[in-house]
Amino acid sequence: MDHPRPRGNQPVVLGVDSSTPRPVSPMSPDLDVPMLEMRGITKRFPGVVANEGVDFTVRSGRVHTLLGENGAGKSTLMKILFGLYRPDEGSVHLEGTEVEIRSPADAISRGIGMIHQHFMLVPTLTVAENVALGLGGAWGFSDLRPIRQRLVEVSERYGLQVDPDAFIWQLAVGERQRVEILKALFRDARILVLDEPTAVLTPPEVTDLFTTLRQLRDDGRGLVFISHKLHEVMEISNEITVLRDGRIVGNTVPESSSRESLAQMMVGRPVLFTRTVQPHDPGEDRLVVRDLVVQGDRGNLAVDKVSLSVRAGEILGVAGVSGNGQRELAEAIFGLRPVESGGIDIDGVPADSLAPKAVRSKGMAYVPEERMRDGVIGEFTVAENLVLVDHGSPPYTRWGFLRFGAIKKQCTRLVQRYSVKTPMLETLTRSLSGGNIQKVVIAREFSCGAEILVVSQPTRGIDVGAAEYVHEQLLGQRTAGAAILLISEDLDEVLQMSDRVAVIFRGQIMDQLPRSEATAMRVGRLMMGLKAE
Amino acid sequence: MSEFFTTTAIVATLASGIRLSAPFLIAALGESVGQRAGVLNLGVEGVMLIGAYAAYNTALETGNVLAAVFVAVLMGVLMGAIYAFITVVMHAQQGISGIGIYLFGLGITDLLFQKQVGTPKPIDGLQTTSVPLLGDIPTVGEIFFRHNALVYVAYLLIPVVWFVVNRTTFGLNIRSVGETPEAADTLGVSVTWTRVSAILIGNGLAALAGAALALEIGIFQYNLTAGQGFIAIALVYFGAWRPSGIMAGALLFGIVSSTVLQWKTLGIVSGSASSFTAMAPAVLTILVLVVVSRRIGQPSALTNPFDRSD
Numbered sequence: 032m033d034h035p036r037p038r039g040n041q042p043v044v045l046g047v048d049s050s051t052p053r054p055v056s057p058m059s060p061d062l063d064v065p066m067l068e069m070r071g072i073t074k075r076f077p078g079v080v081a082n083e084g085v086d087f088t089v090r091s092g093r094v095h096t097l098l099g100e101n102g103a104g105k106s107t108l109m110k111i112l113f114g115l116y117r118p119d120e121g122s123v124h125l126e127g128t129e130v131e132i133r134s135p136a137d138a139i140s141r142g143i144g145m146i147h148q149h150f151m152l153v154p155t156l157t158v159a160e161n162v163a164l165g166l167g168g169a170w171g172f173s174d175l176r177p178i179r180q181r182l183v184e185v186s187e188r189y190g191l192q193v194d195p196d197a198f199i200w201q202l203a204v205g206e207r208q209r210v211e212i213l214k215a216l217f218r219d220a221r222i223l224v225l226d227e228p229t230a231v232l233t234p235p236e237v238t239d240l241f242t243t244l245r246q247l248r249d250d251g252r253g254l255v256f257i258s259h260k261l262h263e264v265m266e267i268s269n270e271i272t273v274l275r276d277g278r279i280v281g282n283t284v285p286e287s288s289s290r291e292s293l294a295q296m297m298v299g300r301p302v303l304f305t306r307t308v309q310p311h312d313p314g315e316d317r318l319v320v321r322d323l324v325v326q327g328d329r330g331n332l333a334v335d336k337v338s339l340s341v342r343a344g345e346i347l348g349v350a351g352v353s354g355n356g357q358r359e360l361a362e363a364i365f366g367l368r369p370v371e372s373g374g375i376d377i378d379g380v381p382a383d384s385l386a387p388k389a390v391r392s393k394g395m396a397y398v399p400e401e402r403m404r405d406g407v408i409g410e411f412t413v414a415e416n417l418v419l420v421d422h423g424s425p426p427y428t429r430w431g432f433l434r435f436g437a438i439k440k441q442c443t444r445l446v447q448r449y450s451v452k453t454p455m456l457e458t459l460t461r462s463l464s465g466g467n468i469q470k471v472v473i474a475r476e477f478s479c480g481a482e483i484l485v486v487s488q489p490t491r492g493i494d495v496g497a498a499e500y501v502h503e504q505l506l507g508q509r510t511a512g513a514a515i516l517l518i519s520e521d522l523d524e525v526l527q528m529s530d531r532v533a534v535i536f537r538g539q540i541m542d543q544l545p546r547s548e549a550t551a552m553r554v555g556r557l558m559m560g561l562k563a564e
Numbered sequence: 565m566s567e568f569f570t571t572t573a574i575v576a577t578l579a580s581g582i583r584l585s586a587p588f589l590i591a592a593l594g595e596s597v598g599q600r601a602g603v604l605n606l607g608v609e610g611v612m613l614i615g616a617y618a619a620y621n622t623a624l625e626t627g628n629v630l631a632a633v634f635v636a637v638l639m640g641v642l643m644g645a646i647y648a649f650i651t652v653v654m655h656a657q658q659g660i661s662g663i664g665i666y667l668f669g670l671g672i673t674d675l676l677f678q679k680q681v682g683t684p685k686p687i688d689g690l691q692t693t694s695v696p697l698l699g700d701i702p703t704v705g706e707i708f709f710r711h712n713a714l715v716y717v718a719y720l721l722i723p724v725v726w727f728v729v730n731r732t733t734f735g736l737n738i739r740s741v742g743e744t745p746e747a748a749d750t751l752g753v754s755v756t757w758t759r760v761s762a763i764l765i766g767n768g769l770a771a772l773a774g775a776a777l778a779l780e781i782g783i784f785q786y787n788l789t790a791g792q793g794f795i796a797i798a799l800v801y802f803g804a805w806r807p808s809g810i811m812a813g814a815l816l817f818g819i820v821s822s823t824v825l826q827w828k829t830l831g832i833v834s835g836s837a838s839s840f841t842a843m844a845p846a847v848l849t850i851l852v853l854v855v856v857s858r859r860i861g862q863p864s865a866l867t868n869p870f871d872r873s874d
Contacts, residue, residue: 113750115872136752151747153740154864163733164740165751173733214751 062092065127066253067112067143067222072121074107081107082118083277089222089253094244096256096264098297099274100494101465105257108274109224113145114138136165144220146211148227154200158182158193158210162217178217185216189243204352205236205559212243223247224255229263231353234522234555241267259297259495260523261290273297298495310546313530314343315378317483317514318364318395322373325356325363333359335538336373341514343482346505348529349518350554356538357518358400361487364516365397366390377483391420396481398472400488400518402465406472409461413453414442416460417475449474450500466497473504484508487518502528522554536560567830571703577826578707578819583780585818586711586718587612587773587789591796592803592810593718593725594769599800600729601762602742602865603651606662608770609793610669611643615771616778616788617673621680623687623779633714633775640771643669644764652759655869666793674786681784689782690714714776719811721769726807738762742863745870755870770796795849802852804861813852820844 067089074082082104089095097105110116112123114132122129125141132138138145152161159175162182179195186192191209199207208228215223225244229237244267248254258264264271265285273281273296281296294302318341327333333356341347351357362368364375366387375383377393385393399405407416418427418438426437442456451470453463460468469489476484486505490498505528509515519525525532532549534541534557541557567573591608598605605611615636623632647665650656690712694700699709729735737758740748745755770793777792778784795817803809824841827833833841 134752135750139750139752145750147750151744151750153744153747155743156736156739160736161747164736164748165753172731173736 062090062251064091065089066091066125068124069108069112070122070124072108072111072118072123074104074111074116074118080277082111085121085274085277085279087272087279089255090270091221091251091253092248093269094248094254094256094267096258096268096271097274098257098259098261098264098271098293100259100297101492102494103274103297104277105274106226107277109145109226109255109257112138112143112224139218139220142219142221144215144218144223146208146215146223146225146228148230150207150211152199152207152210155198157196157198158202158213159195161199161210162195162214166217181217182213185213189216189246190239191243203559204231204354205233205239208232208240216247220252222253222255224257226257227259228256229258229260231520233352233558234551235559236555237263261293264293265290275299294495302495302499310530311344313345314512316340317343317378318516319376319379320360320364320373321376323360323363323375324371324373325359325368326371327356327359333538334363337535337538337540338373339516339533339540339543341483341516343514344509344512345530346509346515346517346528348525348532349516349535350522350525350532350558351520351535352558353520355535357487357520357535359538360535361397361400361485361516361518364390364485365395391479391481393483394481395483395485396476396479398469398476398484398486398489400491402468402472403461407460407468409459411460412457413446413451413460413463413471414438414456416471417442417445420475420479445474445478448478449504464494464497466493466500469493469497469501473501477504477508482513484513484515485518486515488520489517490519490521490524522551522558526551526554534558568826568832573826573830575703575706577822579710580825581815581819581822582707583711583715583818584821585814586715586780587777587792588796588799588817589718589773589811589814590714590721590776591770591773591793592799592814593721593807594766594773595797596766596800596803596805596807596810597725597729597738597769598762598766599866600742600805600863601738601759602745602863602868602870603759603763603766604658604662604797604867605647605665605763605766605770606659606794606797607643607647607665607669608662608766608796609789609791610666611640611767611770612774612777612789612793612796613669613673613787614643615640615774617676617774617784618771619775620687620778620784621676623689624681624685627688629688629690629779632779633772636771636775637768640767640769640774641764643771644767645760647767648760648763651869652756652763655871658867658869670787673784673788677784677786684783684785686782687779689779690776712780714772714779717772718776722807722811729807734758734761739863741870742865745865745868749870749872759870791846795845798849798853801862805863806861817845817848820848 065088069085069087072082072085085108087108099105107116111118112132114134114137123132124130130141132141159178159182163173163175163178182195191213193206193209193213199210228240232240244254256267268285271283271285271288271293272279273293275297320337320339323334323337325334337360339347349357359368363370366385366389370383374381377395382390382393403409418441421427422433427434439456446453446456449470451474452467460471489501505515505517517525517528526549529546531543531545532554533543534554536558537560541560541562591612595605595608618639619632619636622635623629643665647661650661651658692710692712695709699705729738737748737753740753741755741758749755774789777789799810799813802813824844827841828838
């Protein structure tokens with residue numbers, strides 16, 4: 032092809048000649064040419080080296096995966112690429128020329144697009160307005176017609192169906208992600224970074240996303256795929272770079288690696304993959320939810336006639352895409368949110384409209400999804416957080432005074448038993464890593480003698496090692512006879528841990544399946560609101 | 565009471581209600597622009613006082629009403645620049661910074677008044693301008709089309725503010741930085757400049773509201789605005805951040821105030837009862853705030869400073 036490669040820093044002029052929209056994808060078809068090279072990138076933060084001498088190359092028509100645990104330095108590297116951080120050492124080269132990327136706007140104008148894990152969308156604006164944002168327009172009036180027209184073209188070409196006039200808040204998570212991708216394509220992104228794009232998607236949506244990604248790759252774009260889901264990495268990557276503690280620990284291709292070898296590189300030790308839940312006979316119903324109706328924060332119907340029951344020695348997994356009523360369900364069961372109608376029974380005794388303290392006295396414990404907001408008090412010490420439930424009763428309190436001896440004894444025991452890595456018991460909880468904070472919550476909730484556990488998103492945002500540990504603890508509680516309601520947006524986790532799987536969609540339980548019938552595809556379709564095929 | 569329910573009294577009350585609503589309306593529309601961009605300015609009252617004094621003093625010195633309005637708006641924009649520097653550039657807490665602006669405005673206008681003017685001297689304020697033809701319609705014309713220029717400006721600002729916020733690129737930027745500044749930033753919209761501009765507009769309008777008040781009454785005194793700036797902030801919530809809602813709230817306050825005045829004039833209420841009636845706008849403010857405490861439609865990033873490195 033002899034047409035010149037488009038320069039990304041050309042101003043995008045809209046609304047001037049809307050009758051002949053520019054070609055959607057004037058990409059060079061040259062494949063396997065280095066488009067971006069990051070050389071010797073080092074970035075230090077107070078007390079941490081986030082990146083140390085990292086080399087990273089993106090080639091046209093290739094998907095380069097960046098693999099690593101939370102805190103391995105993937106995000107830092109990508110934030111440097113996107114102009115959010117400046118590297119302390121090293122250089123960034125685009126098509127052979129060294130560049131200094133000063134801001135996200137600078138990165139965009141150089142043809143770098145980023146699909147952030149937390150979508151960068153304005154919920155109160157429409158799809159077209161979100162795409163138009165920052166593009167300017169004729170005479171300062173925002174004329175959305177040319178935008179809408181091009182949107183339709185680009186979305187048809189890449190199979191990214193979305194209504195240009197819908198408000199973002201009306202869209203499902205998968206659709207929001209399509210808007211993010213469209214935003215980047217609209218700005219002629221030749222290098223596209225996708226930060227954990229599959230974390231929020233159902234399996235059928237992941238299949239669709241991968242179809243789109245392959246098409247973008249075949250157009251000659253360079254793609255950076257960030258994930259820690261190894262089967263996806265094996266499926267989509269052309270090249271894999273593994274980061275650990277800010278350094279590159281491996282560079283490989285899927286053909287010469289396996290899930291096990293990648294996991295070992297990522298964590299630094301062998302990881303157990305095939306944990307199976309040994310079937311055993313559960314006991315009596317402990318927690319029963321009947322036709323429960325609960326309102327959301329905006330007065331919307333968040334939980335719509337949900338009925339569930341959890342038996343002793345059983346894990347009931349609730350799968351669903353984020354924001355389908357899971358949080359409201361858990362909060363209502365634990366007495367944190369008023370029940371509109373329906374009922375909650377604990378051991379056959381009505382337990383709705385009870386305060387959390389009364390719910391706890393009936394033998395229930397709760398691991399909330401927002402551990403920093405609802406699980407611990409960040410400004411309190413580890414010891415204080417560990418006794419926060421029982422701190423007002425003996426042996427921790429006598430005559431209204433805290434007994435530090437008894438507290439210290441119990442906390443020392445808990446920290447050892449649940450392998451919480453903390454310098455001291457007096458360390459402020461917020462300074463621990465996410466995984467260790469979660470261990471503090473688990474230690475407190477699992478050690479208070481509760482036999483009914485409501486556990487929300489127990490491994491979200493924590494590293495593989497800590498997640499493995501949390502899972503072991505959950506299975507231990509199950510063996511000990513606890514009735515466990517496990518609410519998780521991580522479908523792999525639900526499928527791996529549960530005896531039965533319930534799927535929640537728009538506040539309703541779509542179906543409940545025994546473990547043997549719950550395949551990823553079947554549950555995934557239910558998570559999207561599709562009933563049986 | 566019967567003397568109030570005469571056509572003359574009711575027409576006069578409604579006309580004066582529209583006139584009294586103008587400062588509320590101008591100040592609240594300005595505040596709404598700032599809030600849509602994510603900046604709460606509790607200093608509206610102080611900036612109104614500065615605008616009022618600037619207009620009064622200029623009119624006193626030059627006798628030129630247009631110059632008075634111009635100087636007032638200029639002073640408002642200047643105060644806006646100070647407030648923008650404190651809150652947007654230095655990321656200071658918006659609530660307490662706004663209270664600082666209010667106290668500054670309250671103090672400085674009194675000080676300057678004492679030093680420069682001393683004893684109250686009335687000025688030739690704004691003249692009533694009857695709209696040709698429309699102003700001659702009986703009743704309707706009296707109520708709607710015989711006001712001073714700034715009343716018309718106030719009502720013309722309603723569609724103007726709506727259009728700027730909803731139909732221009734600048735307005736799109738304002739709405740995005742008020743909801744999700746991170747998203748705007750990644751798309752190359754300058755959060756800082758968008759917010760600074762919104763603050764300058766808001767403060768310019770607050771000062772204009774003060775000028776409208778001073779030029780209407782034709783006098784300045786300590787704490788001339790008597791809480792109108794705070795009511796204007798409440799009106800933004802009452803109107804759910806929409807110009808039409810703000811207009812409804814401003815009219816409500818204007819008409820309640822004019823009714824109270826009318827009752828006093830007609831002697832329907834007198835003595836201690838009249839003091840109680842005078843509290844009506846304040847009571848109404850509290851009721852309104854209780855009713856609209858749901859905060860539906862509040863910009864998500866309101867009062868949140870934006871710092872990219874966070």
